[in-house]
Amino acid sequence: xxxxxxxxxxxxxxxxxxxxxxxxxxxxxxxxxxxxxxxxxxxxxxxxxxxxxxxxxxxxxxxxxxxxxxxxxxxxxxxxxxxxxxxxxxxxxxxxxxxxxxxxxxxxxxxxxxxxxxxxxxxxxxxxxxxxxxxxxxxxxxxxxxxxxxxxxxxxxxxxxxxxxxxxxxxxxxxxxxxxxxxxxxxxxxxxxxxxxxxxxxxxxxxxxxxxxxxxxxxxxxxxxxxxxxxxxxxxxxxxxxxxxxxxxxxxxxxxxxxxxxxxxxxxxxxxxxxxxxxxxxxxxxxxxxxxxxxxxxxxxxxxxxxxxxxxxxxxxxxxxxxxxxxxxxxxxxxxxxxxxxxxxxxxxxxxxxxxxxxxxxxxxxxxxxxxxxxxxxxxxxxxxxxxxxxxxxxxxxxxxxxxxxxxxxxxxxxxxxxxxxxxxxxxxxxxxxxxxxxxxxxxxxxxxxxxxxxxxxxxxxxxxxxxxxxxxx
Amino acid sequence: xxxxxxxxxxxxxxxxxxxxxxxxxxxxxxxxxxxxxxxxxxxxxxxxxxxxxxxxxxxxxxxxxxxxxxxxxxxxxxxxxxxxxxxxxxxxxxxxxxxxxxxxxxxxxxxxxxxxxxxxxxxxxxxxxxxxxxxxxxxxxxxxxxxxxxxxxxxxxxxxxxxxxxxxxxxxxxxxxxxxxxxxxxxxxxxxxxxxxxxxxxxxxxxxxxxxxxxxxxxxxxxxxxxxxxxxxxxxxxxxxxxxxxxxxxxxxxxxxxxxxxxxxxxxxxxxxxxxxxxxxxxxxxxxxxxxxxxxxxxxxxxxxxxxxxxxxxxxxxxxxxxxxxxxxxxxxxxxxxxxxxxxxxxxxxxxxxxxxxxxxxxxxxxxxxxxxxxxxxxxxxxxxxxxxxxxxxxxxxxxxxxxxxxxxxxxxxxxxxxxxxxxxxxxxxxxxxxxxxxxxxxxxxxxxxxxxxxxxxxxxxxxxxxxxxxxxxxxxxxxxxxxxxxx
Numbered sequence: 001x002x003x004x005x006x007x008x009x010x011x012x013x014x015x016x017x018x019x020x021x022x023x024x025x026x027x028x029x030x031x032x033x034x035x036x037x038x039x040x041x042x043x044x045x046x047x048x049x050x051x052x053x054x055x056x057x058x059x060x061x062x063x064x065x066x067x068x069x070x071x072x073x074x075x076x077x078x079x080x081x082x083x084x085x086x087x088x089x090x091x092x093x094x095x096x097x098x099x100x101x102x103x104x105x106x107x108x109x110x111x112x113x114x115x116x117x118x119x120x121x122x123x124x125x126x127x128x129x130x131x132x133x134x135x136x137x138x139x140x141x142x143x144x145x146x147x148x149x150x151x152x153x154x155x156x157x158x159x160x161x162x163x164x165x166x167x168x169x170x171x172x173x174x175x176x177x178x179x180x181x182x183x184x185x186x187x188x189x190x191x192x193x194x195x196x197x198x199x200x201x202x203x204x205x206x207x208x209x210x211x212x213x214x215x216x217x218x219x220x221x222x223x224x225x226x227x228x229x230x231x232x233x234x235x236x237x238x239x240x241x242x243x244x245x246x247x248x249x250x251x252x253x254x255x256x257x258x259x260x261x262x263x264x265x266x267x268x269x270x271x272x273x274x275x276x277x278x279x280x281x282x283x284x285x286x287x288x289x290x291x292x293x294x295x296x297x298x299x300x301x302x303x304x305x306x307x308x309x310x311x312x313x314x315x316x317x318x319x320x321x322x323x324x325x326x327x328x329x330x331x332x333x334x335x336x337x338x339x340x341x342x343x344x345x346x347x348x349x350x351x352x353x354x355x356x357x358x359x360x361x362x363x364x365x366x367x368x369x370x371x372x373x374x375x376x377x378x379x380x381x382x383x384x385x386x387x388x389x390x391x392x393x394x395x396x397x398x399x400x401x402x403x404x405x406x407x408x409x410x411x412x413x414x415x416x417x418x419x420x421x422x423x424x425x426x427x428x429x430x431x432x433x434x435x436x437x438x439x440x441x442x443x444x445x446x447x448x449x450x451x452x453x454x455x456x457x458x459x460x461x462x463x464x465x466x467x468x469x470x471x472x473x474x
Numbered sequence: 475x476x477x478x479x480x481x482x483x484x485x486x487x488x489x490x491x492x493x494x495x496x497x498x499x500x501x502x503x504x505x506x507x508x509x510x511x512x513x514x515x516x517x518x519x520x521x522x523x524x525x526x527x528x529x530x531x532x533x534x535x536x537x538x539x540x541x542x543x544x545x546x547x548x549x550x551x552x553x554x555x556x557x558x559x560x561x562x563x564x565x566x567x568x569x570x571x572x573x574x575x576x577x578x579x580x581x582x583x584x585x586x587x588x589x590x591x592x593x594x595x596x597x598x599x600x601x602x603x604x605x606x607x608x609x610x611x612x613x614x615x616x617x618x619x620x621x622x623x624x625x626x627x628x629x630x631x632x633x634x635x636x637x638x639x640x641x642x643x644x645x646x647x648x649x650x651x652x653x654x655x656x657x658x659x660x661x662x663x664x665x666x667x668x669x670x671x672x673x674x675x676x677x678x679x680x681x682x683x684x685x686x687x688x689x690x691x692x693x694x695x696x697x698x699x700x701x702x703x704x705x706x707x708x709x710x711x712x713x714x715x716x717x718x719x720x721x722x723x724x725x726x727x728x729x730x731x732x733x734x735x736x737x738x739x740x741x742x743x744x745x746x747x748x749x750x751x752x753x754x755x756x757x758x759x760x761x762x763x764x765x766x767x768x769x770x771x772x773x774x775x776x777x778x779x780x781x782x783x784x785x786x787x788x789x790x791x792x793x794x795x796x797x798x799x800x801x802x803x804x805x806x807x808x809x810x811x812x813x814x815x816x817x818x819x820x821x822x823x824x825x826x827x828x829x830x831x832x833x834x835x836x837x838x839x840x841x842x843x844x845x846x847x848x849x850x851x852x853x854x855x856x857x858x859x860x861x862x863x864x865x866x867x868x869x870x871x872x873x874x875x876x877x878x879x880x881x882x883x884x885x886x887x888x889x890x891x892x893x894x895x896x897x898x899x900x901x902x903x904x905x906x907x908x909x910x911x912x913x914x915x916x917x918x919x920x921x922x923x924x925x926x927x928x929x930x931x932x933x934x935x936x937x938x939x940x941x942x943x944x945x946x947x948x949x950x951x952x953x954x955x956x957x958x959x960x961x962x
Contacts, residue, residue, distance in 0.1 A: 103545035263485075267478045310513065321513060327500045328508020329516050341516050364501035368494055375490040382483040386476060394475055398482065405486040409493060418496040 018079035019071050025083035026067055030060045033090030036337055040098045043338030055097075058124060059090050062131045073138045074451035080380050081450070084373055085443045088428035089127050089436065091370075094337070095357050096120045096431050099350040102343035119350055119431045126433035130440030137444030144448050148392045151204025158197040161190035162240065166247055178248040179423065191244075191253045192438035195260070195407075196445070199399035202261055206268035207392050214269035237261045242285045251286070251296055252410050252422025256403060258282050263402040264395055296420075303420040316421070319345060319353075323415060327359040327367075334363025350431045352423060355415045370429070371412065378405045381446050387453035397449045400442050515546070520584065522547035522568055527583040527606030527840065529563050529575055532615045535608075537563060547659065551576075556652035558622040561631075561645045561680045562613055562833065564782070565653035570667055574680070574782045575609055575834065582607040582837050582845070589837075589845050605840035612641035612835045616956040617923070621646035624949030630929035631681035631812045634953050637820035637914065637921045639850040640829030642780060644925065644953055645813075647681040649673075683784035686809035687928055690897025692910045692942065693804030694753045695865060696818055698741060700768035701756040702861040710864050713738040720751040723795035729754045745868045746876030748894065750803050757802020758795060765802060766791050771856035772818045772828065774810070780833045787814035804897060815912050815926035821854075822869065823891070823914035823921035826862035828853045866891050866916070873913070880947035881913045883955050889916045892950065894942030906930075911946030915954040923957040925950045 034056040041049030063086045070077055097120035099105060109116040141147070147154075165171035165178045180187045206213070213230050241254035262278030290296045298316040301309045306320035322345045330340065340360035345353050359367050381401025388394045407424060414421035425432050427439040500508075508514065526549060528535035536559045538552040547568040553559065564574025572580060581587030585594065585606040597604055614634075621632035625648040634644035655666035670678050679685060701707045707714065718737035719728040729751040736749035744752035757765055769775070769789035778784040787810035790801050800806035813831065821828035830853040837845040857865065869891030872878040878892035895910030914924035927946040 107545045263482055267475055267482060270475070270478050307511070307513065324500070325508050325511055325514045325516070327497075328505045328511070329514065330501055331505045331509070332502060341519055344515060359497075359501060364497060367497045367501065371490055371493050371497065375487070378486050378490070379483070382479065382486065386479055386483075391475060394479070398479060402482060402486065405489055409489040412493050413496065416493065416496050416500055418492065 017075045019067075019075060022070070022079035022082060023067055025079065026063045026086060029083040029087035029090065030056070030063050032087060033059060033094050036091060036094040037097070039336070040094060040101070040338040043336060044098070044101050051097075055093070055124075058128075059086070059093070062086075062128060066131050066134055069135045069138050070447060073142075074447050076454040076456070077447040077451035078380050078384060078454070080376060081443055081447055084377050084380075085428060085440070088370075088373060089130070089440075092354070092426075092429035092431075092436075093120060093123055093127065095354055095429065096123050096350045098338055098361075099343060099354075099357065101338070102349075104343045105346070105349060108346060122433070123431050123436070126436045127440075129433070130436040133437050134440040134444040134447075137441055138448060141445070141448050144393055144396065144445065144452060145390060147200050147396070148204050148207070151201055151208075154197045154201035154204065158194045158201055159240070161194040161197065162244060164190045179250050179253065186433065189432065189434035191250070192434040193441075195256065195403055196400065196438060196442055198257060199260065199264075199396055199403060202264045202399055203392050203395035206264055206395055210268040210391075213265070214271055238281050238285065242289065246289060249296070250423060251289075251299070251420070252407075252414070252424035255282065255286070255410060255422070256406050256424070258285075259406045260399055260403040263406075264399045267398050268391075268395060299420045299422070303414075303417060306417065319347065320417065320421060322346070323353055323356045324417060326353075326356040327416065330360040330363045330367075332364045334359075334361050334366055337361050351425055352411075352421075352430065353415060354430045355412055355426050358429070359416075371408075374404075374408045374412075374427075377401075377443075378408070380450075384446055384450040384453055388449055389453060393449045393452060397446060400446060404442065518568060518571075519547060520586065521566070521572075521580065522549045522551075524585060524604045524606065525549050526551060526566065527585065527608045527838075529559075529583075530608055530610045531559070531562075531613045531618070534615075542658065544658075551653070551657040553652065553654045553657075556654045557650035558618060558646070560650045560653050561647040561682050562611060562618075563653065565657070567653070567656050567658070567663070567667070569659035569663055570656060575611075578781050579609045579834070579837065582609060585840060590839060593839050593841065607840050607845065608838040608842075609834055610836040610838060612636075612639075612643065612833050613645065614643040614957055614960060616960045617644045617953045618646060620644075620952040620956040621927075621949060622648070622650075624927075624952045625929070628929050628945070629675065629681075630927065630946075630949075631685070632925065632927045632949060632953060633682045633812045633816040634923055634925040634957065635816045635820040635829075635831055636957075637824035637924045638829065640820070640831045640853070641835070641850075642813075642831050642833040643923060643957055645680075645682045645833065647679070649675050649677045651677040680782075681812065681928070681930075683778070683780070683782065683811050683813045686785050686787055686811055687908050687910075687930075688897040689804035689808060689810045689815060690895035690908065690910055690942075691748045691750075691804060692815055692893050692895035692912045692926075693802070693808055693810070694745060694748065694895075695822065695869065695893050695912070696769055696772060697753045697757045697760070697765070697802045698745060698868065699772075699822070699857045699861065699865055700760045700765055701741065702864060703768065703857055704760050704764050706756060706759045707741045710741040710868055713740055714744065714752055714756070716744075716749075716752045716755050718751065720755050722754065722799055723758060725796045729799075742868045742871055745893065746872055748877060753803050754799040758799045760802075762791075762793060762795070762798040765789065765798060768856060771854045772821060773814055773853070778811075778813060778817075778831060780813070780831050782833065784811050784813050787811050804895065812926045812928050815910070815928075816924055819912040819914050819926060820921075820924035821856050822862050822865045823916060823924045824862075825859045826857040827855055869893055869914070877943045878911070878913065878947055880943050881911065881951045881954075883915060883951055883958065885955075885958060887917050888958060890914070890951075890954065891916070892947065894947065896942055909942045909945040911942040911950045913947070913950045913954065915958055917958075923954050925953050927953075 037052055037055050100118040100120050106116045164181050170181045171178050179189055179191050241258040244250055244254040265274045290300055302316040302320040306317050306324055309317035310321040326342045342357040342360040343349055358370055378401050385394050385397035388397055410422055411424045411426050413419040425435045525539040529537045536554050539549045540552055542550040551566045564576045566572040566576040583606045585604050617634055621644045632644050632646040635642055651670050656663040716738055721728050731750050733747035736751050739749050739752055774787045774789045777786045790807035793801055797806050801808045830851040832848050836847050839845050870889050873882050873890045873892045877894040881892045882890050892913030897908040909929040911927045914921050927950045929945045
């Protein structure tokens with residue numbers, strides 16, 4: 001009796017999909033915020049909060065739907081991204097809910113606007129929309145390379161998004177920064193979405209132009225300078241980010257876009273000269289703007305000596321000194337959720353400054369955990385980029401993770417007084433619909449790229465030659 | 475493309491590392507500094523987050539806490555008879571910090587003291603709200619009332635001490651202020667605070683312990699003590715060798731006596747009628763260093779902690795002979811707190827043993843457990859028992875035969891000793907003098923009370939009438955009576 005053997009002996013070794021790992025991690029990512037929620041309720045009212053069941057089920061439902069969609073449509077994707085984002089989103093909800101309970105913030109709101117509405121339910125809704133966005137990404141974007149087709153459309157869309165807040169009647173200025181638009185009663189921050197769209201444009205553009213940018217250059221003072229026509233885009237981006245800085249008073253976003261572009265340019269061309277040029281240009285731009293824009297000047301003063309200029313009554317400084325004291329009062333282990341006084345910061349306590357609440361109530365330990373979670377998301381993004389097989393995917397994953405890293409640095413560094421404060425929000429933690437939705441979309445794209453990268457190569461088709469050499473027995 | 479990718483990855487790692495380092499700098503290295511920063515409201519918030527413990531006199535609280543329904547500072551301090559007790563309690567204000575007992579025993583009153591750690595931990599498990607402990611004072615409500623009402627709208631201070639223990643029974647200072655008026659942080663509180671700060675009469679000043687006055691003639695008891703202790707006078711009834719118009723050493727001036735009959739007066743008689751010449755000469759005979767030694771044994775030249783800090787009374791250690799002679803009659807650079815003169819009187823009344831004055835008897839945990847009881851503590855023995863009794867004889871004579879007649883309580887079995895003083899001050903003594911009176915009451919069981927009274931410049935009284943005997947002695951008498959009547 002003979003054994004029929006398939007001569008295509010190299011069978012595809014099935015790469016573990018790690019979906020069950022993801023599910024187990026997700027269970028933690030839901031359980032931890034639920035415990036935090038309970039903790040806040042017990043600390044503030046001394047009883048189990050009434051909304052706990054709803055909150056827990058809601059978060060579990062969102063995480064569950066996301067997980068099932070990933071299991072079905074992106075089975076080989078990175079198992080860490082979804083649980084990490086869920087954990088951050090869940091903790092963000094708890095922190096916002098905790099600040100909603102603050103009698104001081106309620107009293108301030110009543111005094112200023114004669115009304116108070118809690119932000120946590122709205123954030124819950126935004127999170128649901130964010131997850132829907134994530135699911136949509138995975139359902140409709142079967143292959144990230146499709147995005148490559150929309151390179152120049154992306155450029156136009158990004159520019160329009162960036163310029164929207166400057167349109168009269170549509171844009172609204174909040175404390176000097178014109179980064180918001182009002183549509184049908186909702187405040188939208190187009191910059192958050194522009195980040196992703198720009199990354200798509202950069203990836204598509206650089207993939208095509210990388211050789212020209214890298215090779216056609218002149219040597220000057222030890223640096224390879226590109227040709228004028230290739231220099232065009234970087235100058236355009238520089239000018240656009242400066243314009244954002246000038247007209248929208250938004251140092252953070254312009255820094256973010258420019259930094260993201262420089263990183264992607266460097267990755268695409270492997271030329272260090274771009275980094276040098278990029279740094280010089282961003283320094284020139286930032287110094288130039290900081291020296292004549294009062295809003296930016298205040299921020300720089302608040303960074304240099306928050307307590308000194310707080311005495312002179314500069315609002316930005318008083319806010320910054322409150323943030324510093326909030327961090328300092330947290331110490332190593334923090335006061336415990338619901339027991340701190342980070343609400344003394346007042347304005348934007350649950351958005352731009354939400355990290356101060358983490359610092360005060362969860363302490364040094366908590367802040368480090370959060371920073372490491374963000375670091376892990378970035379690491380998974382970079383790993384996705386390394387593993388990606390196509391240059392477009394590589395660039396896009398790197399651009400998105402790089403932008404994410406820069407955003408974390410600019411926001412957390414600003415809040416902790418490492419660099420001047422800019423009006424951006426901590427992804428997933430801070431209150432704000434645009435931010436949550438855009439970041440879920442970002443995670444969606446990363447998951448799609450990582451799925452493509454980790455997907456095992458299709459089994460080779462059976463070789464027709466092998467068929468022919470079979471011995472036919474009569 | 476992977477090489478630059480790895481480099482960018484390292485760059486991102488460095489960004490996160492920078493954040494981690496910054497956070498350690500902020501929350502570990504600088505944590506204490508930021509936590510204790512003067513603009514950090516958290517200390518105040520914590521202080522008023524729970525009902526504050528009370529300060530207790532005669533078993534009854536003289537302070538309280540009300541839930542002010544304020545989102546920043548939950549509880550607000552209230553005071554019963556605030557102006558009367560302000561020199562004892564101090565204030566605890568949401569906007570202006572705290573002082574005196576309210577500040578010194580803040581840990582107990584808020585419940586944050588380490589000694590209350592167990593109570594706090596227990597409360598955490600039983601779910602009770604944190605409460606502050608109580609501070610039980612040594613004060614005597616009736617005597618305090620007598621002193622405060624006696625001072626009335628005059629400017630002055632009264633301190634009474636129980637000589638055998640050092641317990642402070644009375645600490646009054648006028649004009650006073652109501653600490654309730656600025657306990658909160660509203661515009662009204664701010665107005666009250668600013669008005670008090672600007673008030674020329676300095677109502678917030680605790681004159682009983684924080685103001686030093688020239689003592690004038692009441693200091694003569696210290697000089698008498700020094701003369702007896704150093705053997706310069708052996709018999710208080712023997713004539714001293716003092717000419718009328720004794721010349722101040724190193725000066726062309728003569729010592730002026732306001733009384734007649736001071737020439738060669740005996741020590742006892744000289745104290746009766748308050749002869750400047752006799753005591754100036756005695757101070758000169760004893761010498762500066764011995765005078766300093768005696769004054770310091772009574773507590774001069776040092777701050778006292780009751781535990782509220784008092785200013786240091788002064789006896790000049792570097793005066794020349796002339797200066798020392800003037801210092802010996804409580805002029806020149808000699809200056810004392812009312813507390814210091816009460817200590818001098820108490821030491822004499824306690825047969826020469828000076829007990830450390832204190833005003834906090836007990837600290838109690840929120841559940842009324844005793845945390846700490848202050849035990850009476852001997853501070854020094856400025857004079858021997860025999861000499862102390864001689865001094866008592868003389869001071870009792872001042873009340874029966876001399877200038878202190880207004881202080882006699884006229885109670886059976888109670889002897890009263892005292893000394894008047896009228897201290898001159900100001901450029902060329904142009905300002906109205908200070909009226910002083912020190913006295914003690916003594917029964918068969920010892921002395922229950924020694925008191926020092928000062929009345930500053932008193933409006934509506936002509937200069938000639940201001941004298942310790944006329945203005946201050948009646949207040950001392952009222953305080954002594956109150957103590958004698960409330961004695962168990």
